[in-house]
Amino acid sequence: MEAFIEEFGLIWGGFLATISLASVSGALALIWGTLLAAFRVSPIGPLRTFGTVYVEIVRNTPLTLMFFFWVFVVPSLGFIPTLGFQTAVISLSLYTSAFVCEALRSGVNSVGVGQAEAARSIGLGFGQTLTQVVLPQAWRTSIPPLISVLIALVKNTSVAAGFAFAEMVAISKRLTNLHPSDALFIFVGIGVMYLLITIPLGILASRVERRVAFAR
Amino acid sequence: MSEAAILYDIPGPRAKRRDRALTAIFTFVFVAVIAYFVYALYKRGVFDDRWSVLTDPPKSQTVADVWGSLFRGIRATLSAAIVAAPAALVIGIVLSTLRRGMRYRAARGSMVVITELARGLPVLLLMFFARFFLGWEPFWSVVFGLVVYNGAVVAEIVRAGLAALPRGQREAGLSIGLSTMRTTRLVELPQAIRVMLPALVSQLVVLLKDSSLGYIVSYEELLRIMKTNRDFFGDRYMIPLFVVGASIYIAINILVSRLAIFTERRLRRSTQAPRSPGEGAVGVAGLAASARTDPAGDGQT
Numbered sequence: 001m002e003a004f005i006e007e008f009g010l011i012w013g014g015f016l017a018t019i020s021l022a023s024v025s026g027a028l029a030l031i032w033g034t035l036l037a038a039f040r041v042s043p044i045g046p047l048r049t050f051g052t053v054y055v056e057i058v059r060n061t062p063l064t065l066m067f068f069f070w071v072f073v074v075p076s077l078g079f080i081p082t083l084g085f086q087t088a089v090i091s092l093s094l095y096t097s098a099f100v101c102e103a104l105r106s107g108v109n110s111v112g113v114g115q116a117e118a119a120r121s122i123g124l125g126f127g128q129t130l131t132q133v134v135l136p137q138a139w140r141t142s143i144p145p146l147i148s149v150l151i152a153l154v155k156n157t158s159v160a161a162g163f164a165f166a167e168m169v170a171i172s173k174r175l176t177n178l179h180p181s182d183a184l185f186i187f188v189g190i191g192v193m194y195l196l197i198t199i200p201l202g203i204l205a206s207r208v209e210r211r212v213a214f215a216r
Numbered sequence: 217m218s219e220a221a222i223l224y225d226i227p228g229p230r231a232k233r234r235d236r237a238l239t240a241i242f243t244f245v246f247v248a249v250i251a252y253f254v255y256a257l258y259k260r261g262v263f264d265d266r267w268s269v270l271t272d273p274p275k276s277q278t279v280a281d282v283w284g285s286l287f288r289g290i291r292a293t294l295s296a297a298i299v300a301a302p303a304a305l306v307i308g309i310v311l312s313t314l315r316r317g318m319r320y321r322a323a324r325g326s327m328v329v330i331t332e333l334a335r336g337l338p339v340l341l342l343m344f345f346a347r348f349f350l351g352w353e354p355f356w357s358v359v360f361g362l363v364v365y366n367g368a369v370v371a372e373i374v375r376a377g378l379a380a381l382p383r384g385q386r387e388a389g390l391s392i393g394l395s396t397m398r399t400t401r402l403v404e405l406p407q408a409i410r411v412m413l414p415a416l417v418s419q420l421v422v423l424l425k426d427s428s429l430g431y432i433v434s435y436e437e438l439l440r441i442m443k444t445n446r447d448f449f450g451d452r453y454m455i456p457l458f459v460v461g462a463s464i465y466i467a468i469n470i471l472v473s474r475l476a477i478f479t480e481r482r483l484r485r486s487t488q489a490p491r492s493p494g495e496g497a498v499g500v501a502g503l504a505a506s507a508r509t510d511p512a513g514d515g516q517t
């Protein structure tokens with residue numbers, strides 16, 4: 001117990017590292033994932049193919065393999081991203097964007113056909129139909145699965161512990177080495193800090209879900 | 217593309233011409249980008265003799281040594297998954313059955329707490345807990361992490377399936393005098409598992425993918441073996457080794473994903489076929505669709 005309190009500065013640093021890693025890669029994944037979703041529903045064949053292939057490959061790749069790629073494979077080609085935060089952000093956002101894309105696409109599928117037909121019948125083109133009519137509605141239904149994706153992202157930041165980034169799980173290992181007798185408290189404490197992020201997000205997701213269900 | 221069909225009309229002559237032009241432009245752009253990448257890789261010597269590590273490895277190693285080690289890696293990855301998957305399934309089913317079937321609110325509540333706690337923690341933290349606090353072997357640490365996390369996710373999937381069943385099923389069970397537990401176990405559970413089978417199979421992909429976290433707790437699985445080989449042969453040989461390892465991972469996972477899609481299709485066909493007038497057949501087909509949209513299995517790590 002004492003070790004947890006004594007070392008709280010270190011743990012707090014890890015907590016902030018986890019949060020900043022999750023928010024930076026979350027933002028990037030949202031942007032790239034939205035673009036991918038637009039690719040996958042677009043009328044242009046090559047863009048659709050690109051979106052499908054990307055999502056199919058990334059979804060079936062373990063995140064550890066993605067990290068491995070950016071930490072060991074890419075540097076052997078001469079391009080060296082800074083180890084730690086930068087590689088973690090690249091890997092996490094490329095990985096998460098595939099799941100963002102699928103969440104959004106399921107939202108697009110849930111929008112009634114009549115909406116798009118109405119938009120077309122008043123003369124809107126593909127881009128206008130998508131941005132003015134379909135996407136604003138797709139967003140709403142996509143929010144609960146998107147929050148699930150973000151929860152998974154928060155937990156996934158822990159993989160960075162294996163690739164030289166000192167977030168919470170890496171800190172837990174360091175601290176249990178320093179204070180073996182307090183290992184249980186350290187693990188429980190760090191677990192609680194994860195739950196402090198993931199459980200409220202989960203509650204938020206189910207609230208939004210209930211609201212959207214009423215509105216439809 | 218069913219989802220695409222709602223977004224744009226059947227194209228007329230002008231739209232067709234425009235689409236064809238855009239298709240040509242983007243195909244050209246993609247081909248150019250790929251060509252550039254290949255050229256850049258060539259410039260960096262990716263296509264030189266380094267691929268010999270797969271056919272005629274240096275440092276007086278034989279082909280059998282390299283491929284043998286890779287196969288050992290695959291076996292280790294798969295064996296962790298094969299031990300963990302049934303255990304997670306059993307734990308998940310037991311948790312969700314208890315949660316639905318137990319008569320006392322407090323007992324049900326504790327099942328909810330256990331599921332939510334295990335689901336909200338990173339798998340890697342669970343593995344570290346087993347490795348560094350309990351002091352387990354790497355293999356069992358990996359299995360521990362996979363079982364605890366996926367057990368909770370399976371519980372959540374089965375719960376969604378149970379919740380989506382028509383009420384009449386439970387009422388029927390209770391009215392012939394079965395206890396709540398027996399109603400859940402004998403009447404509701406078989407239907408819920410059947411309906412959620414595709415979701416359960418896709419969870420298997422997540423479990424397989426997460427077994428690669430064994431790399432971080434120094435379990436000798438495929439990724440760790442790739443690293444060991446690279447450390448032995450040198451950085452130059454990273455790319456061939458990675459291409460082989462990554463292809464194996466992706467191929468296995470795509471295969472299991474396909475299995476999930478196949479079960480889903482199979483299920484939809486078999487539940488739609490008989491269409492008895494009662495609530496049963498129609499209900500199950502409908503709820504198979506509705507339950508699957510539940511974000512319970514968030515489909516990733």
